[in-house]
Structures are given as C-alpha cells and as structure tokens.
Amino acid sequence: MNRLESPPVALRISALRLAYGGRPVLDSLDFELPAGQVAGLIGPNGAGKSSLIRAIGGAAGGMPGVQISGQIELAGHCIERSRIQALATLGLALPPEQLPTMLSGRQALQLLTDLRLSAEQGPAALQESESLAGRLGLCPWLDQPIYGYSLGTRQKLAIVLALLGEPPLLVLDEVLNGLDPMSALALKDELRARADRGAAVLLATHGLEVAERFLDRCLLLQDGRLLADWDSAALRRFRQPGHGGLEKAVVERLRQARPL
CATH class of the missing domain: 3.40.50.300 (P-loop containing nucleotide triphosphate hydrolases)
Structure with missing residues (x-):
C-alpha cells in the first residue's frame, strides 16, 4: 500500500x-x-x-x-x-461458557481449523496457535477436556481460537x-x-x-x-x-x- x-x-x-x-x-x-x-x-x-x-x-x-x-x-x-x-x-473470542466443554483444547483448535482454513493453511496455523498457547501458559492443558478448565484457562483458549489463522x-x-x-x-x-x-x-x-x-x-x-x-x-x-x-x-x- x-x-x-x-x-x-x-x-x-x-x-x-x-x-x-x-x-x-x-x-x-x-x-x-x-x-x-x-x-x-x-x-x-x-x-x-x-x-x-x-x-x-x-x-x-x-x-x-x-x-x-x-x-x-x-x-x-x-x-x-x-x-x-x-x-x-472475523476472529471473535467466545465467552468462556460457550466453549465446547466435551472437547479438549487441542480438539477445539483442530475443529476450528477444519472449519475455517484450507488443508494447505491448516498446519502452519495450528503450529502458530500452539506457539501462542505456549506464551499464554496454556500448553499443559491442551489435551485435557475443557470442562475441567478454570475460568482463566478457558479465557486463554478462547483467545487462541479467536486468533487462529490470522483473521x-x-x-x-x-x-x-x-x-x-x-x-x-x-x-x-x-x-x-x-x-x-x-x-x-x-x-x-x-x-x-x-x-x-x-x-x-x-x-x-x-x-x-x-x-x-x-x-x-x-x-x-x-x-x-x-x-x-x-x-x-x-x-x-x-x-x-x-x-x-
């Protein structure tokens, strides 16, 4: 520009x-x-x-x-x-209570990747999301079901989901x-x-x-x-x-x- x-x-x-x-x-x-x-x-x-x-x-x-x-x-x-x-x-952070609680954080990321991004875009976007999850201190919880997350941990996942794929x-x-x-x-x-x-x-x-x-x-x-x-x-x-x-x-x- x-x-x-x-x-x-x-x-x-x-x-x-x-x-x-x-x-x-x-x-x-x-x-x-x-x-x-x-x-x-x-x-x-x-x-x-x-x-x-x-x-x-x-x-x-x-x-x-x-x-x-x-x-x-x-x-x-x-x-x-x-x-x-x-x-x-749009990348919109869901209210923590609206997250899919029966999924793990990693499964939620994969699901949103499949819905929003192409097969070519997905792997790089997931890698970037995991990097952000690490900086937010979320990685230890990614493979745990969301229903067991604290409010703060759900907030972190909602943020990572919103930022997935560079909206x-x-x-x-x-x-x-x-x-x-x-x-x-x-x-x-x-x-x-x-x-x-x-x-x-x-x-x-x-x-x-x-x-x-x-x-x-x-x-x-x-x-x-x-x-x-x-x-x-x-x-x-x-x-x-x-x-x-x-x-x-x-x-x-x-x-x-x-x-x-």
Missing part, C-alpha cells in the same frame, strides 16, 4: 440501532476501524459494549424481541447481505480479565504484532490504565451512544503531567453527558 493511501476499513458501523424488547441498547452508532489499528471500547457497565460485540459477531439479528437497524460491514462485506463472507474475516479483524471482550501478568503481556505483544501485520483489533476493556498505554484509539460508550473517540495523540496527552490520565477524561465526559 502507498503510504499516502488510507488503510482499508476492517470494520464499518453505520447508523446502528439495537433494542431488546423495545428498550434501546445501541443508539445511532457510527464509526470505522481501519486495518492496522488497535482500538479500545470502554464505558461503564450497561453502556452497550457487549451488545455491540454480539452484533458485530452476527449474534443479535433474528433473536426474539431484538430490533436492529443500520449496517455492519466486515472487510467490506455486509453482515446482513453477505453473512458467511463477512464472518470469515483481519479481531474483536475481544474483556479478555485481559483473569489473565496473570505474564499472559496479559504476551497477549498485548501478540495483538500489537497482529496489528503491525495489518489486522484491526477492537478490545473491550474496563482497564483504563492499560487502555491509555496500549491502544492507538479509544471509543467511549454510554447508554449505547458514542461519547468520545480519542486518537493516539489524545491518549498521549492524557499521560502528560497535570492531565490526570484517561480515567479523568472518561469521568469528565460521562459527567458532561449526564450532569448531576
């Missing part, structure tokens, strides 16, 4: 509205996530972060009582019109929770390496200190609306003496949106 060209858009959200039983959860969301960027999704509980991630993963449409409008595009493919092509570009868009919901410091560092290093190779990363997190120092961009949600979209320059500015950090910026913006 010419340096003057804009990177391709990995995720485009346009006028997205989502309601459960008539109760609005997402309200007219619009943003784009370009290739090569690590963006964070932050906000208080109930802000709509997990609902947005479910919608990106195609899990919101068609559910009883759910009303959804607007458009979600993954690598140029609209989920509504080209669901298979769109979701083929161009990675969407991860609170995956740093429950990870020990070495595993958390290994994951951040891996996500940065994936971004350097052209992947886009959307990471929902409550860890504002991690967000401030790790992310290229930070999206603040409140009541299903996008309150702030801070770029890397803003995040650097928050770290300077006297600025109070990202935490102060978030609190101030939330107070402005909902004054006492």
Whole structure:
C-alpha cells in the first residue's frame, strides 16, 4: 500500500440501532476501524459494549424481541447481505461458557481449523496457535477436556481460537480479565504484532490504565451512544503531567453527558 493511501476499513458501523424488547441498547452508532489499528471500547457497565460485540459477531439479528437497524460491514462485506463472507474475516473470542466443554483444547483448535482454513493453511496455523498457547501458559492443558478448565484457562483458549489463522479483524471482550501478568503481556505483544501485520483489533476493556498505554484509539460508550473517540495523540496527552490520565477524561465526559 502507498503510504499516502488510507488503510482499508476492517470494520464499518453505520447508523446502528439495537433494542431488546423495545428498550434501546445501541443508539445511532457510527464509526470505522481501519486495518492496522488497535482500538479500545470502554464505558461503564450497561453502556452497550457487549451488545455491540454480539452484533458485530452476527449474534443479535433474528433473536426474539431484538430490533436492529443500520449496517455492519466486515472487510467490506455486509453482515446482513453477505453473512458467511463477512464472518470469515472475523476472529471473535467466545465467552468462556460457550466453549465446547466435551472437547479438549487441542480438539477445539483442530475443529476450528477444519472449519475455517484450507488443508494447505491448516498446519502452519495450528503450529502458530500452539506457539501462542505456549506464551499464554496454556500448553499443559491442551489435551485435557475443557470442562475441567478454570475460568482463566478457558479465557486463554478462547483467545487462541479467536486468533487462529490470522483473521483481519479481531474483536475481544474483556479478555485481559483473569489473565496473570505474564499472559496479559504476551497477549498485548501478540495483538500489537497482529496489528503491525495489518489486522484491526477492537478490545473491550474496563482497564483504563492499560487502555491509555496500549491502544492507538479509544471509543467511549454510554447508554449505547458514542461519547468520545480519542486518537493516539489524545491518549498521549492524557499521560502528560497535570492531565490526570484517561480515567479523568472518561469521568469528565460521562459527567458532561449526564450532569448531576
């Protein structure tokens, strides 16, 4: 790509509205996530972060009582019109309780490899996944059934499954929770390496200190609306003496949106 060209858009959200039983959860969301960027999704509980991630993963449409409008595009493919092509570009970390518990971790990796990748791509992808599993401290558990895993070990497996095969868009919901410091560092290093190779990363997190120092961009949600979209320059500015950090910026913006 010419340096003057804009990177391709990995995720485009346009006028997205989502309601459960008539109760609005997402309200007219619009943003784009370009290739090569690590963006964070932050906000208080109930802000709509997990609902947005479910919608990106195609899990919101068609559910009883759910009303959804607007458009979600993954690598140029609209989920509504080209669901298979769109979701083929996505690496989404499953909630730990949704993992196939009767399989071992290795069997789950093999199953996803068979479903997503060609026979030519599979061996190299599995080798890379085992390397990542090693850096996350997961290897001792790979041949054990998932039902015996702790929550943290399931989280690690969900991460490895999401990253299998170099998907161009990675969407991860609170995956740093429950990870020990070495595993958390290994994951951040891996996500940065994936971004350097052209992947886009959307990471929902409550860890504002991690967000401030790790992310290229930070999206603040409140009541299903996008309150702030801070770029890397803003995040650097928050770290300077006297600025109070990202935490102060978030609190101030939330107070402005909902004054006492």
